Amino acid sequence: MDVKQDDIRGKIRGHDYRAEISTDLPFRKWLHSWLFDPKIEFNYQKEVENWIALLIVVNLMALLFEQVPQIHEPHALLFHVFDIFSVIVFSIEYLMRLYVAPEDEEFNSDNKKGLAYLRYMKSPFAIVDFLSVAPFYLQAFLPIDLRMLRFLRLLRILKIFRILIPAYQQFVIANKGRTFRQKMHALVFPSEYGGSLQGLFDTFIVVWVIISVVSVVLESVVAIEYILHIQFIIIDAIAVGIFTMEYCMRLYCCVEEPGFESAVTGRFKQAKSSSSVIDFLAILPFFLEIILHHLMDLRFLRVFRLMRLLKLTRYTGATATLTKVIAREMPVLGASAFIMLLLVILTASLGYLFEHDAQPEKFDNIPQSIYWAVITLASVGYGDISPVTAGGRIMTIFLALLGIGIFAIPAALLSSAFTDQLRIERETLTNALYEMLSDGIISEEEAEIINLEAKRLHLSEEDVNRLIDKARKERELKDDVSVLPLHKIAATSEHAVEHYRILISQIRMLGIMTDRERFELVAIKNSRLSDQELDLWRQIQNNESESSSS
Amino acid sequence: MANDDNNDNSLDDVGMTNTDRAFLVFLFGVLILTGWLGYEAYLEGHRTETSKQSGETWAKWLTIAGTERFNKDYAPSACAPTDANSTVPHVWGDCLKVITTKPAELSNLINPFTLEPLTVVAACDKEEHTTTGQMILEKALPTPPGSAVPFDVTALTDSDVIDKKLQIHITICDGGDYPIKIAEVEF
Numbered sequence: 206m207d208v209k210q211d212d213i214r215g216k217i218r219g220h221d222y223r224a225e226i227s228t229d230l231p232f233r234k235w236l237h238s239w240l241f242d243p244k245i246e247f248n249y250q251k252e253v254e255n256w257i258a259l260l261i262v263v264n265l266m267a268l269l270f271e272q273v274p275q276i277h278e279p280h281a282l283l284f285h286v287f288d289i290f291s292v293i294v295f296s297i298e299y300l301m302r303l304y305v306a307p308e309d310e311e312f313n314s315d316n317k318k319g320l321a322y323l324r325y326m327k328s329p330f331a332i333v334d335f336l337s338v339a340p341f342y343l344q345a346f347l348p349i350d351l352r353m354l355r356f357l358r359l360l361r362i363l364k365i366f367r368i369l370i371p372a373y374q375q376f377v378i379a380n381k382g383r384t385f386r387q388k389m390h391a392l393v394f395p396s397e398y399g400g401s402l403q404g405l406f407d408t409f410i411v412v413w414v415i416i417s418v419v420s421v422v423l424e425s426v427v428a429i430e431y432i433l434h435i436q437f438i439i440i441d442a443i444a445v446g447i448f449t450m451e452y453c454m455r456l457y458c459c460v461e462e463p464g465f466e467s468a469v470t471g472r473f474k475q476a477k478s479s480s481s482v483i484d485f486l487a488i489l490p491f492f493l494e495i496i497l498h499h500l501m502d503l504r505f506l507r508v509f510r511l512m513r514l515l516k517l518t519r520y521t522g523a524t525a526t527l528t529k530v531i532a533r534e535m536p537v538l539g540a541s542a543f544i545m546l547l548l549v550i551l552t553a554s555l556g557y558l559f560e561h562d563a564q565p566e567k568f569d570n571i572p573q574s575i576y577w578a579v580i581t582l583a584s585v586g587y588g589d590i591s592p593v594t595a596g597g598r599i600m601t602i603f604l605a606l607l608g609i610g611i612f613a614i615p616a617a618l619l620s621s622a623f624t625d626q627l628r629i630e631r632e633t634l635t636n637a638l639y640e641m642l643s644d645g646i647i648s649e650e651e652a653e654i655i656n657l658e659a660k661r662l663h664l665s666e667e668d669v670n671r672l673i674d675k676a677r678k679e680r681e682l683k684d685d686v687s688v689l690p691l692h693k694i695a696a697t698s699e700h701a702v703e704h705y706r707i708l709i710s711q712i713r714m715l716g717i718m719t720d721r722e723r724f725e726l727v728a729i730k731n732s733r734l735s736d737q738e739l740d741l742w743r744q745i746q747n748n749e750s751e752s753s754s755s
Numbered sequence: 756m757a758n759d760d761n762n763d764n765s766l767d768d769v770g771m772t773n774t775d776r777a778f779l780v781f782l783f784g785v786l787i788l789t790g791w792l793g794y795e796a797y798l799e800g801h802r803t804e805t806s807k808q809s810g811e812t813w814a815k816w817l818t819i820a821g822t823e824r825f826n827k828d829y830a831p832s833a834c835a836p837t838d839a840n841s842t843v844p845h846v847w848g849d850c851l852k853v854i855t856t857k858p859a860e861l862s863n864l865i866n867p868f869t870l871e872p873l874t875v876v877a878a879c880d881k882e883e884h885t886t887t888g889q890m891i892l893e894k895a896l897p898t899p900p901g902s903a904v905p906f907d908v909t910a911l912t913d914s915d916v917i918d919k920k921l922q923i924h925i926t927i928c929d930g931g932d933y934p935i936k937i938a939e940v941e942f
Contacts, residue, residue, distance in 0.1 A: 385775040431807070431935070438800040442793025449789050450782065457778050495792045502881065504931055 559597035582608030638676035810937035848913025
């Protein structure tokens, strides 16, 4: 059992799990295994790639900002320091990759170290890596035109192909023999065929959502908008182009999703989904403002570009959990809102009654008093309107105390329901584990499902192990049905048969362990057993004797 | 109708169907449209940038003039303070006329939205859109001590006397006739 259990735990990891790489390995192999070997799961290879990719993106942005004299000139030193930092990081990466090249089968198939270095240096990725840092060192010896230098620095973006090409190759293999639309579906929707290219597609969209939202926020800063007006227009146009393409692709290939198969109604269903509506609203202001600007002033729509932030909800389970919680608690929240509404109207009316004569300009009518009522009941208390009469003040004391409790109800409801939902989701995972453990083995597919769920629920390795233990104990409990109450056993025919078998076995055991003659004597003498019961006893014991003798 | 014709699961690569091709053409069309609209937005942004540059040119000229026009024999004389011998005070209208008449430096500035010479207006007109790309010049006069605002900003009119230093706010009207503040200069 222990071996099997270790095997299960070997497959399932929490989000904080790390690969176990022996420290006894030679340093170069150890380094390669930890940082660069894509075949070892849960090492730091993906992190290294991601951080390098991030640095490439930041480099690209720095290059763009350098084109704006108002930004570059006051911060020239900062840009230069960042450039040096980038070159140092990229150089270290290049040298480390060169150092560990003999550990890579791709470059060291014949076990010749010198050739491995040479093969690595001649590989396309290494050439790109070299070109991304070479101009920096070259300018120390040769006078290079600044524009040329900036152009050469653009080559750094080619480093991104180190991530893209393997992902693309993996995608092509996984989608061999599939249709164009199925491939598109694999690219834009999470599926078993998407692989890391689908992850990169999602990351690309997320990055553009962030760039776009940051742009919208910065546009509201007059000093920044004045300098980067054109850049913001370009960013917005590119973002809309990308989001429009994504929206069209999702609508086209959604028919590959289960439940969306119909060409018309499936797409209509997809278009009606909350994520699609958000996608549509994210691009709509751009088209409306440009197409209709001759007819009406639609500049106010620009603020709705901030809704692009909602596109990120697609990539997190937290919002789905919150939506479920709100939907589940809607009746209670509705009741709570009704009580709050009653209290607000009552407070506003009383405020008007007590204060109207004393402060007619502030408590002119009940609708005007509602503002004061909400601010008081919600414990905000701006103080711009306050009661001055004795009656008004006494009433405010009671209502403010009441308001603390009433206004806290929705927050408490949501908070407890959210915790409850998380508990339910963890129990669902436990039940899934329980089912998976029915054969005592967790397959690779099952382990993958559990790993994904553990990641979604932010469970650590310890949490997952605890759930496995819980599921295992429940499974063991199920195996021993005798400890269950009789009505629970009777509920399942399999359990009932198993229980009957155990009971018969126990009767046989009793016959072996007790003095049979004396048993029958007592049973007959005191009429403790009916004839039928005694016959059954004899039948069971005789069968046992016959089977033993034979 | 359901699921068109895309259900081949053989291991050979499946080519594109006519529906796929039609979708790609549509997608290409949408991207062209987005690109064109983006280019239109860029052009309008570029026109706004040109207007801003015109405003900055005005700000530069007014700043230099603000430091030199009190010198003796400053030219154009209409922009200098009134002579001690003169009975008619120098006003902004005369100065504006001189500096916006060829071959003066500021006379070459063009409104990029109308491709006509840049003119000075009183305010941006968001309703009628008649002031797109035009410029607003306002004077800021200090308010009496204790006032809620330190300056009272009003349009610089032709009859304003320019004998003393003036705080001038320069604003341009963008493509949607929204004001964009360019600079505050001392003239």
